[in-house]
């Protein structure tokens with residue numbers, strides 16, 4: 001099976017990482033306008049006895065206006081339910097089906113799904129066998145390099161070979177390492193060397209230059225970018241420009257970032273949610289954007305305290321437009337020490353996969 005053709009076919013792939021509660025239809029379409037990745041992966045569809053495809057995730061496939069392919073991701077371990085879900089997904093215009101073997105939320109891994117699967121190699125064998133048999137098209141896996149150790153890593157890679165998985169997206173951390181600290185790019189290189197299928201490198205790819213470095217270091221076929229695409233939605237465009245040898249690639253100004261904030265306000269408000277909830281929802285995105293606004297983290301501290309749309313936008317104006325700030329270049333890399341969620345980063349929320 002052929003992988004989707006990249007926007008620049010001779011370049012490494014760029015992929016938006018799936019992020020629950022973030023990479024919904026509206027966010028994919030926004031990224032699509034500002035600088036699309038080569039493909040998207042949906043938030044995960046949960047698979048269990050009575051599960052049905054969640055309508056809002058389904059919409060990110062069926063109503064996607066970006067023109068880029070979308071892979072549907074599933075999380076689960078029950079073989080008959082996985083088969084039923086695959087049958088439902090095959091009716092949709094998907095590029096392929098992706099299995100989540102990386103989610104680190106205790107609530108998830110304790111059910112032996114997501115990252116929990118990495119503790120049970122024989123279960124992985126069964127699931128991959130069933131999925132390969134049920135999926136006539138592209139079958140991909142997104143995983144981490146182990147649960148609490150990397151000991152079974154090679155055995156898991158050999159199962160990907162055995163079951164002819166078409167592509168691996170690999171986050172170079174174990175499940176227990178959550179979302180911070182060193183990314184073991186050397187393990188991504190090991191996967192590239194061992195597997196027959198393309199490998200997409202993931203984890204802390206914070207800028208186009210970092211993407212270039214990671215590609216050099218790992219030999220992978222592309223990069224998957226998550227949190228840094230929330231902060232900098234132009235990152236895929238910048239990658240493409242840099243990969244084609246343009247060192248003066250597009251650099252957004254803080255005024256561009258301010259316009260992006262307005263766009264996010266628009267897209268996060270559907271369904272007429274109460275203003276306070278809408279403001280809270282926006283803070284999820286601003287937490288990441290703020291990492292590139294000022295070195296001291298004052299924008300984040302101030303914006304986190306706002307309670308209304310007017311206050312929030314005034315703070316954005318103050319830090320992004322006033323006193324000539326609008327002309328300043330938005331930093332490629334996040335400021336050191338400015339954390340997206342100082343109290344939570346690295347933990348998971350009550351629902352599931354992230355924070």
Ligand SMILES: Cc1cc2nc3c(=O)[nH]c(=O)nc-3n(C[C@H](O)[C@H](O)[C@H](O)COP(=O)(O)O)c2cc1C
Pocket residue numbers: 017018019020021022042043044073100102103142171179202203204205224225226227228353354355
């Ligand atoms: C808010 C959030 C939600 C996530 N949800 C998912 C998910 O639904 N499926 C998945 O495979 N990974 C999920 N991840 C993991 C990301 O896809 C990615 O592997 C991870 O963030 C590392 O990439 P990054 O350093 O570029 O952010 C999530 C991460 C975050 C921060």
